[in-house]
Amino acid sequence: MTRSPATPLPPPKERRRLREATALTQTQLAARVNVTPATVRAWESGRTTPRGRKREAYARLLKTLAQDEKQAQEQEQEQAQEQEPDRTPAAGPAQALDRAPAPASASASEAETASAPGDPTPLTPAQAFDALYEFSAPALVRQAFLLTGRRELARESVERAFQTAWEYWPEVARDRDPVGWVRAAAYEFALSPWQRFRPRHRQPEPSPADPGDRTLLNTLLRLPPRHRRTLVLYDGVGLDLPETAAETEASTPAAANRLLHAREAVAGRLPALADPQVLHQRLTELASAERLWSAKPPGVRKGGERRVRFRTRAAIAFTVALIGTTALTVRTAPTHYEPSVSPGVAVRGVPPRVAPGSLSQEERELRQKLRDQLQDGPERLAPSLE
Template sequence: MTAPAPREASPYLAPAQAFDALYAYCAPTLVRQAYLLTGRRDLAHESVERAFQRAWDHWPEVARDPDPAGWVRAATHDWALSPWHRLRHRYRHPDPPPPEEEDRVLLDALLSLPPPYRRTLVLYDGVGLDLPETAAETEASTRAAAGRLMCAREVLAERLPELADPGELHDRLAELASTGRTRAAEPAAVRGGGERRARLRTRTVTAVTVVLIGSTAMTLHTAPTHYVPPVPPGETVRGLPPRVAPGPLPDERRELRARLREALLDGPERLTPQAR
């Protein structure tokens, strides 16, 4: 199940050629590893393709890495074990089980393990990394990685006692990973998919930036230029007599009001303003 990849890309190869060589060397093996981690063939292929697309996006970094295969392997395992896959409709139903009874029992036991324990077991007993490398790739201490490994082995040995032998466990993991379809996509298609995703991300970021700039400009244009104090809320004034609506005037008062109105207009001179 393991295939040692070249430590660094040849300086005489173009970036695309070096990427294709790394992909052809590692992709089939990584598909089998991802299948052991997920129990799903489609997700295993998707994990490898996404990992290599990410590697192509960061190719200068990957090409200078002391272990390019390890870089892509870590990215593949991270994508395969992402908890968000359980929310995707296409992965809500399990894949058909392996045809052999022992393979079904082994796969069920693997998938019953917590993801960190499963990854530790695959890296140590499947890939063949030593304990410090396994701990580093799973971002755990050596003591924690050893504890996960022992617990995972005990769970598998309870289901299949013959797997208590590490050599037998390695062989059975390799046999289980090799069942079914393991053909990976063409490297050119993977590079093209990565470039399309990069362009889509660039367009999305550009669109979001334009929207933010436009909303900021609109806010600056419509925002007040000086401080406007808020209007205080109204208060009830107490101690005043209630307002009473005036009633109808009696006849003598109506006659008096009429005489006063006429006197203001055509009355005696003492009621008319004198011009100076």
């Protein structure tokens, strides 16, 4: 089950390169797209992907940045040619290597050539997904094991990441680094703090049989998750520092500091691993020594489709329940407000009624004066001359 293709976007690394090439900070770019800087960091690391109007606005902005960069390069070339008019650059091997590969369906002639007899048949989405899974899943499971120290969690993290990739396959298939896309999703799931609350992950797993491997794994697990992830990406996977910083959603100096602190912690307990080359070799041996397995690609695809169907049905059931509850409330609710009648309560402590006492002399004179006056009030006054 796949979704309709959305507005194409460059890969996460290219997004960050375009922003840095135009001297824009993440805060400035976020203000132009009307999002937060944290959202821009997530987009550039590949952890999340913009959707809807945000995706269209982000794609237009990146296209504008690419055009600005191209114009700046053309201006630099023109200035260089004006300074050296007698020299004409020839198309050599270096320039050919700098050219980007053409897309798969760039023109109608290429499409006809691809469909001609004798040429290989293009892969279907399922076949391309299976090829990517078989190529990268075993290595990703070993990397996730170094992050978590749990074999079952490592396998589950990679499978969940590939299920998410199959759900967004049109976007992942166009990415220049689909393995990095899946790796970022697998690491996020493996290092999620919610994993500690799962009953199946509360029980400890058997440690490696070799004492050296056991000590190295325990040392890795004592590192903070961000330092551990940085160490695995740089010294284990072999990414460079900017790529490691982008995938961990950090700046390059912050990623460098995390790497140095992680190496210092490992070397403090295992002095023999102070050399980065030796550390890389030991990490590879530790991950390869464990018996880790992964499911077959068709099972992963079907599992992802079942999850999508389950979420869709759950959303439909929740919507139907909400509509039914609202209709029942409207049907049974009163049309006007009727105040409730309070029950009668006996009042105690009221003094008994007593007869009035005798009137004083002034009160009797006042009563008599009132009785002597007319009932209609005093007589009407008439003006008179004195």
